[in-house]
Amino acid sequence: MRVRDVPGTAVVKPTPPALMEDAGTGLDYGTRPDRLPGLLTPCDRFFVRNHAPTPRLDPRAWTLRVEGAGVRRAVDYTYDDLWHRFPLVSVVRTLECAGNRRALFAAECGRRFDGVQWERGAIGTAEWTGVPLRDLLEPAGLTGAAVEVMPEGLDEGRARRPMPLAKALAPDTLLALAMNGEILPPDHGFPARVVVSGWLGAAAIKWVGRIEVSDRPLRVPWNTDDYVLVTPGEPALPITSTPVACLVELPWPARLRSGPRLVRGRAYAGEDRVAAVDYRIDDGPWRPATLDGPDLSGVWTRWRFAWDPAPGAHVVRVRATDEHGRPQPDATPWNALGYCHNSVLPHPVLVA
Template identity: 70%
Template sequence: MNHRTTTDRKVVKPTPAELMEDTGTGLDYGTRPDRMVGDLTATDRFYLRSHAPTPEVDAATWTLRVEGKGVRESISYTYDDLWQRYPLVSLVRTIECAGNRRVLFGAEVGRTFAGTQWGRGAIGTAEWTGVRLRDLLEPAGIAPGACEVMAEGLDEIRARRPMPLAKALADDTLVALAMNGEVLPADHGFPARLVVSGWLGAASIKWLGRIEVAEDPIHVPWNTEDYVLIGPDFPADAPARGPAITTLPVASLVELPWPALLRPAPQIVRGRAFAGENRIAAVQYRIDDDPWQDALITSPVTPGVWVRWQFRWHPEPGEHTIRVRATDDQGNTQPDSTPWNELGYLHQSVLAHPVCVEPPAATARSEANV
């Protein structure tokens, strides 16, 4: 055994309310949208999603084992092997939980979904540095009949999620060793984690310990009971209760508190949009019942990475609603409603973001009291 679990807290890093939103599980913390700054999410506020407490792993004794019927021989790697024997690559990629916005999905359909009660903050973007997964699979000798690859973590419940061989061999599927230029923090997967571009966060397994290559489809709770779409629009495919979630749909967020309080003065409203494996092609906004207008995209447009957008607004005092909709390069536009599913996944509806603009007198009184 090369790890133990911390006992004082379920996670290691601080999760202050001024940066993070507490979902109440002790494990899961979202990033406050009004604390997102720059193209990358700072590590101190990158959202946390775990199925069990953060394990404490000793890199000196840690190994990553590649095995299964889909390889000719099993092979193990040490931490030093990954740093020293293989080319390191750095990729900027966004990771989002499939349950992001579950609370808002519940408000839309008038019910409370089970699962982590996410607001809008279960999404983040980092620069990940590590070794391409294919560089670690190929020395084991991939068998002609190999079809799936499953990563397994060292947390208490051994979180695991299979993917097709082609996705495992993709240029941007990475065994990450560093995040935003520093060694992976414990909560984010030290000593090594997977980064599966454009897919749900559950595929980017943390605290890697084992990788299985299989010649037959692999069925585990994370692709049969959980992280699947269950509902009348999603037929079951035994043993799975519904289609397994892979890539993520197009969605957007406004970098304001919910609800927001603004002054009656010129504003720049900013936000993010993400389209999973696709590129964002356009972002539009609408104030109250005004026509839709184009927002300005202010960051590079890349598959697997969110974009930043903004627009200028001089609001009048009173209650307002901001709506934003993004469109990807395949022509998919955010809908007004999301297909119902039992676990409240993949919410992508256009959100009616409430904004209160103070009257000028209130603004003057507030400034006088500073």
Template identity: 65%
Template structure:
């Protein structure tokens, strides 16, 4: 039986068998060994929040669309999204840009501030809601409209601009349901944005306002945080570095860290994710052995992770299982990641420690 635990700052239980505690009191990662299917169940979908989950009454909630890039301000109520507008469903993966920050620090021999994620700030759900472009249309976008910025109703009013083309994409939606259920409080009730293939910070939870602007918008979430800062990353205007859009190409193994296995035939399973791209290949390597292809068992698509499996006849002893993914744009996971000050977008080949017990 799973132990029922919860943080005072979030709503759903956080049993350690399902969710990995980062120590922040707000952020809990999906246990990779308990992912199971393509879609992550709500009880183990990772939680990333800057502040405690707000309590929002859907009977008084509104979503306001305004700004100098629209012809008129439009306000929606919850019932409008539920019953008066066309609903669509998309399966999409969401990943925090800080995923694998601890591994990044170990690679560089240093530590980073921020949420201490291992491999667990990534999950996939079926999201149901209204296309953002359908909500924007009655506001009459002007020819000069350039950026669209969703804003949260949490205590810090989290917000992050999108270019207009991304806001109008088929799979950018304002979600009101998750895996067929009303959106849970920790995941953005009553409504959240889902931005396909982009970092999790773009998929703003607890929506209350959307600004459409004719000029670039600068907020802490695209000038100071969720940007790449350091040598090789040029500052631009008020931004300390380039704003992150896609998370890094990455892979993970569905085993504990470190893993403990018995000697003999093993079927190793895992995931790989390529943001707006599509995972094309996954390769595995045991120790200093050759790279061997893994089988893609669900190839995913743009914005969705792929699942893979690899057969290994394991010998007793300590091993390192290395995994690297490639995508349909010709990118492959490198041996190392260029450093940046906030520990974002770790993309290095995964090196997963494995202890194999027992005799042949």
């Protein structure tokens, strides 16, 4: 499969500061939280996480191969096969990079972590349309020994990450061909990417060209050296679902005019549902915010509360709780790579 690169361009779509936050790598751009217009994140402002420049792939030459010790035969699919041989389904799902809020984690700990210095914008929600992954695996003939499924990308780094067979066969694990009703954009995985419901964004491999079905657990850099929780005295733990956290749809810091307003945001709990969101102004009591849904796992929930602030400096705190009663903590347990930060954030707001 030939990759056509354009010199000097690491990503394809425009990334204007009015919509996107530059993470400083030339490859990675977060969504500005105050530029989220609805439940779905538009393609033009959906966050971009790349390990290498966006490849330009020709769908006429592209093929997808399913192979490995866990199937009876290798199967190849063309781009047209995916569109015309299989029923297409659409699901709304949220993707979040496990390193989201790493820069805020660093401020909390008083030290810098390696990795992309994300603020709050490495999260987004889209309607993904494509073929359930299980429909693509079935013609290859899964053996009784199959245990893991690993999509592999066609980017320079050949990004890849295994998942258990049960997760691969879940009805909402897709090989996506479209995003928000449009053909998948290049920066988001054209011609095909995986969407793994509720899991970290690194599992949603882009530009997929190969899917390995294995009869043994697979160890690759993306589940041994990176995208793992490393704590003293413990083995590295691969990250799957991300923990419950809130996103306030205001700049950081925020400057507001005085007068009544609605403060809005989103809460996400990975594979779990969001059960409640509470807010606190300065040193006041915690109060319940209104949840606007959807009440689903794998999708962020929108919330809001009314506020008529007095002029001056304020601190707004918002805390989400998942369906198992687990709230956001005041501090996130330290891990060496700065992943899964979900502390309650003291959001500074100046009211004129």
